[in-house]
Amino acid sequence: NAGVTQTPKFRILKIGQSMTLQCAQDMNHNYMYWYRQDPGMGLKLIYYSVGAGITDKGEVPNGYNVSRSTTEDFPLRLELAAPSQTSVYFCASSYSPGQGGYTFGSGTRLTVV
Amino acid sequence: ELKVEQNPLFLSMQEGKNYTIYCNYSTTSDRLYWYRQDPGKSLESLFVLLSNGAVKQxxxxxxxxxxxxxxxxxxxxxxxxxxxxxxxxxxVAEGNKLVFGAGTILRVKS
Incomplete structure (x- = not known):
């Protein structure tokens, strides 16, 4: 009963490097989300997906890209890491609107130096 | 665009006392969630409120x-x-997106 699995848990990147944060869910949820949480702040939506092949921007999409080739996976790509992307990243998933709650992953703590 | 405001942002309480955290939002929504987060941890769901007058304990x-x-x-x-x-x-905003408040840091002192 894994729920939402995020990897890696921690990562240090140098400015300009690229990486992909992985997110997988095993609940057959249609909706998936990426949030970032800066220290002492609430969560801000980066991108979301309502199903395989469909993605859309959230509140803070700049510097990120996503894809959703399967129902289970929703990777987040950072192309040219910047110090402003130092944050904790949470992936979440849910069923269709009005059905059930949201399940959050354990987070990825990213530091860009 | 849906905005969510919480207050207070920081709350220091004595053990045994009562207090209330407030959450205002700017546009109509059919669901509201409360979450708890411990330092360095993910979010734990506490309550989901679905209708006017809903109360959960x-x-x-x-x-x-x-x-x-x-x-x-x-x-x-x-x-x-x-x-x-x-x-x-x-x-919950349009598109089934969750919009979060800034959070209330609660410290209970003994």
């Missing part, structure tokens, strides 16, 4: 929803140290 925490006022409250009764955490409210 779990232990020393009670949440309520007034959709007409666009206001939810999280009431803490007889606080204990174990309740120290950050509490978030989150409102």
């Amino acid at each position: 779990e232990g020393r925490l009670m949440a309520s929803l007034d959709t007409k006022a666009r206001l939810s409250t999280l009431h803490i009764t007889a606080a204990v140290h174990d309740l120290s955490a950050t509490y978030f409210c989150a409102v």
Whole structure:
């Protein structure tokens, strides 16, 4: 009963490097989300997906890209890491609107130096 | 665009005291969530409120929803140290997206 699995848990990147944060869910949820949480702040939506092949921007999409080739996976790509992307990243998933709650992953703590 | 405001942002309480956290939101929504987050951890779901007048209670925490006022409250009764955490409210926006408040850091002092 894994729920939402995020990897890696921690990562240090140098400015300009690229990486992909992985997110997988095993609940057959249609909706998936990426949030970032800066220290002492609430969560801000980066991108979301309502199903395989469909993605859309959230509140803070700049510097990120996503894809959703399967129902289970929703990777987040950072192309040219910047110090402003130092944050904790949470992936979440849910069923269709009005059905059930949201399940959050354990987070990825990213530091860009 | 849906905005969610919480207050206070920081709350220092004595054990045994009562207090309320407020969550205001700017546009109509059909669901509101309360989450708890411990330092370095993910979010733990506390309550989901679905309709006007909804009230839910779990232990020393009670949440309520007034959709007409666009206001939810999280009431803490007889606080204990174990309740120290950050509490978030989150409102469902168009597209089934969760919009979060900034969070309330609660510290319960013995």
